[in-house]
Amino acid sequence: xxxxxxxxxLHKETLSDVTKLMVIAAPAVARKARAGQFVxxxxxxxxxxxxxxxxxxxxxxxxxxxxxxxxxxxxxxLGTLEPGDELATFVxxxxxxxEIQNYGTxxxxxxxxxIAPLYPIARALKEAGNTVLSIIGARNKALLFWEDKxxxxxxxxxxxxxxxxxxxxxxxTEPLKELLEQRRGEIARVWVIGPAIMMKFASLTTKPxxxxxxxxxxxxxxxxxxxxxxxxxLLEEGAQFVCVDGPEFDGHQVDWDNLLAxxxxxxxxxxxxxxxxxxxxxxxxxxxxxGA
Amino acid sequence: xxxxDAAVRRGxxxxxxxxxxxxxxxxxxxxxxxxxxxxCVEGCPVGVLIPEFILALRAGDMIGAVQxxxxxxxxxxxxxxxxxxxxxxxxxxxxxxxxxxxxIGRLERFVGxxxxxxxxxxxxxxxxxxxxxAIVGSGPAGLTCAVDVAREGHAVTIFESLHSxxxxxxxxxxxxxxxxxxxxGEIDYAxxxxxxxxxxxxxxxxxxxxxxxLDEYDAAFLGTGAGLPSFMRIPGINYNGVMSANxxxxxxxxxxGYRFPEYxxxxxxGKGVAVIGAGNVxxxxxxxxxxxxxxxxxxxxxxPGEVHIVYRRSRTxxxxxxxxxxxxxxxxxIFDFLTNPVEILGGAKGNVRAMCCIRMxxxxxxxxxxxxxxxxxxxxxxxxxxxxxxxxxxxPNPLVFVDAEGLERSKHGTVVADEATGRTTMPRVWAGGDxxxxxxxxxxxxGAGKAxxxxxxxxxxxxxxxxGA
Numbered sequence: 001x002x003x004x005x006x007x008x009x010l011h012k013e014t015l016s017d018v019t020k021l022m023v024i025a026a027p028a029v030a031r032k033a034r035a036g037q038f039v040x041x042x043x044x045x046x047x048x049x050x051x052x053x054x055x056x057x058x059x060x061x062x063x064x065x066x067x068x069x070x071x072x073x074x075x076x077x078l079g080t081l082e083p084g085d086e087l088a089t090f091v092x093x094x095x096x097x098x099e100i101q102n103y104g105t106x107x108x109x110x111x112x113x114x115i116a117p118l119y120p121i122a123r124a125l126k127e128a129g130n131t132v133l134s135i136i137g138a139r140n141k142a143l144l145f146w147e148d149k150x151x152x153x154x155x156x157x158x159x160x161x162x163x164x165x166x167x168x169x170x171x172x173t174e175p176l177k178e179l180l181e182q183r184r185g186e187i188a189r190v191w192v193i194g195p196a197i198m199m200k201f202a203s204l205t206t207k208p209x210x211x212x213x214x215x216x217x218x219x220x221x222x223x224x225x226x227x228x229x230x231x232x233x234l235l236e237e238g239a240q241f242v243c244v245d246g247p248e249f250d251g252h253q254v255d256w257d258n259l260l261a262x263x264x265x266x267x268x269x270x271x272x273x274x275x276x277x278x279x280x281x282x283x284x285x286x287x288x289x290x291g292a
Numbered sequence: 293x294x295x296x297d298a299a300v301r302r303g304x305x306x307x308x309x310x311x312x313x314x315x316x317x318x319x320x321x322x323x324x325x326x327x328x329x330x331x332c333v334e335g336c337p338v339g340v341l342i343p344e345f346i347l348a349l350r351a352g353d354m355i356g357a358v359q360x361x362x363x364x365x366x367x368x369x370x371x372x373x374x375x376x377x378x379x380x381x382x383x384x385x386x387x388x389x390x391x392x393x394x395x396i397g398r399l400e401r402f403v404g405x406x407x408x409x410x411x412x413x414x415x416x417x418x419x420x421x422x423x424x425x426a427i428v429g430s431g432p433a434g435l436t437c438a439v440d441v442a443r444e445g446h447a448v449t450i451f452e453s454l455h456s457x458x459x460x461x462x463x464x465x466x467x468x469x470x471x472x473x474x475x476x477g478e479i480d481y482a483x484x485x486x487x488x489x490x491x492x493x494x495x496x497x498x499x500x501x502x503x504x505x506l507d508e509y510d511a512a513f514l515g516t517g518a519g520l521p522s523f524m525r526i527p528g529i530n531y532n533g534v535m536s537a538n539x540x541x542x543x544x545x546x547x548x549g550y551r552f553p554e555y556x557x558x559x560x561x562g563k564g565v566a567v568i569g570a571g572n573v574x575x576x577x578x579x580x581x582x583x584x585x586x587x588x589x590x591x592x593x594x595x596p597g598e599v600h601i602v603y604r605r606s607r608t609x610x611x612x613x614x615x616x617x618x619x620x621x622x623x624x625x626i627f628d629f630l631t632n633p634v635e636i637l638g639g640a641k642g643n644v645r646a647m648c649c650i651r652m653x654x655x656x657x658x659x660x661x662x663x664x665x666x667x668x669x670x671x672x673x674x675x676x677x678x679x680x681x682x683x684x685x686x687x688p689n690p691l692v693f694v695d696a697e698g699l700e701r702s703k704h705g706t707v708v709a710d711e712a713t714g715r716t717t718m719p720r721v722w723a724g725g726d727x728x729x730x731x732x733x734x735x736x737x738x739g740a741g742k743a744x745x746x747x748x749x750x751x752x753x754x755x756x757x758x759x760g761a
Contacts, residue, residue: 032498042455046548048547048555048557089493223454225495225519226520227519228536239530262530269553273556
């Protein structure tokens, strides 16, 4: 068939045991991509379609940077690909970009792999003239990355880990609460990107302070264009689609418990697929990195 | 036509209708009276030369039959399977009065399948004109428009948002009604013969806007279909196990979820499935659910479970094709007529536990001409289900309209386009199919694509200038 499809992996970096960065050649996507948007990736003809947030883009080089944590079959398999390999599908840029303006003082909170999509947002906010206070956290030191990049776009950066192996021994919600108390009335807006459970508690933390809190949701999706509705999230005003209405939402409006339950719907199938793939890899002698 | 036995086919995704043998096809073709004024053709939205192709078939001239077919229809294998012939060409057959109309659809399919296997007659293309046409959406409307525009010698590029071209033919209609090899085969064949370029993974409105396409192309056709699902506004629609028919069918068909874990995308239904709605999409979702239950029981033991179609009107108003309803009933789908959900009830882990429904009765005809359903007070009851699939119709996806100023739309979100020509209010933009009409049939979309292609061709030849200046 006369189809044009070239999404080559140009560069790969290992950011932690389970976190990888890839730079993908996708000139038309790069021309339009903005902070806060996402792409849909499919590895091969049998692959599933997964959403990954745009971690960076280079319009001149025609590239998009993606960062992913190896948690299931698809992300683990993606982690085994190398520069020169091609992806079967790379669709984007999808979703609404972040609303960037000069809000005054803002807080950017990133947890784990969520630091990746947070970075271009923090950078754009900084470029728009905001005072950017950032908090990044992870379970441990090995899972942290881009501390330098975040520091470069932040007026202040707080690093914390659950186990204290780097920075403060704290959950991100602790320094977040302190900042809100210390700078009461000063903080205009908070961005939080990370695991759903972290975004839930960060939203609960900011709610008493009545500071608008933007979260970027990463739900199960198939097409990413509004067609399936599998990504729907319950807000106070009703259900919305993360892919076309989001991915950013007011964290104070999200029904987090419903969101967390929906993320578990295919858990058994995900585990089955991961196990069968790892078993297959052992048989084939393919090196499977990370994935502890 | 021979079909797979209902007891067997409910456990597989293979095609239900097995198609004519050569002998059966020839015998059927011989029944055609070759009317001097054939009414069957009037019923065909793309005007297939029905008597001509049947005459060639009868004479054993397969190449002639293919040639006659391809004059008007580049996708006979698809049309022969999914067109509602019983209300289009076949109902107009003079033999229909005796209830014995010629099986035109099955003969069309026979010709299409022969051609897919033999590839006798590549579609012909006029010398290149240097004009470029962008087609947005590779479903029935876009494909048909692309073929007719490319035949004129124009360079055609189709932009498709998914990774595989075909639109609803790929993501919506199941394998057992329309094998994907037929869809891929007919699209590839047409694209190769006519030099049509297909760009998958391109969401117009995001990667390029319509205005940007018009900078590069002389004309654009919107055939983006009606891709947005509807959910009922009742409590509980976000429990695990509630999904749109679009999601369910896309997982099954496009992503081949029924072959999980060989394919990566999972799809699952429980032992109690309720499909809401009774159109063709509802029948497809119910029949896929039944097959998944059977496959699961074959692999893991236990009882397969039940699949219900829950419809607020009665049997008489069922909008699905008669054949689809009949096949569904034969396979063991349970129909709950005059029943409407009022709430979905959740249980452990946020999963669906049951659905609360109310009984309905029929009142006076409504705007659609069908008798309107009225709830019977106090008749609420619980249905024990764990999976609820909404098949309530779809509307156009608004993504393509991002920054498309000047493109008028109706209050239903459909594009306003002239019925005969497909012209929209935006210069050099045509539209057709479900994006204009709302969800309808494959062949009506093909008809609209064909009409727009004819108008685009006239425009590119300089014969008309509909928007002036």
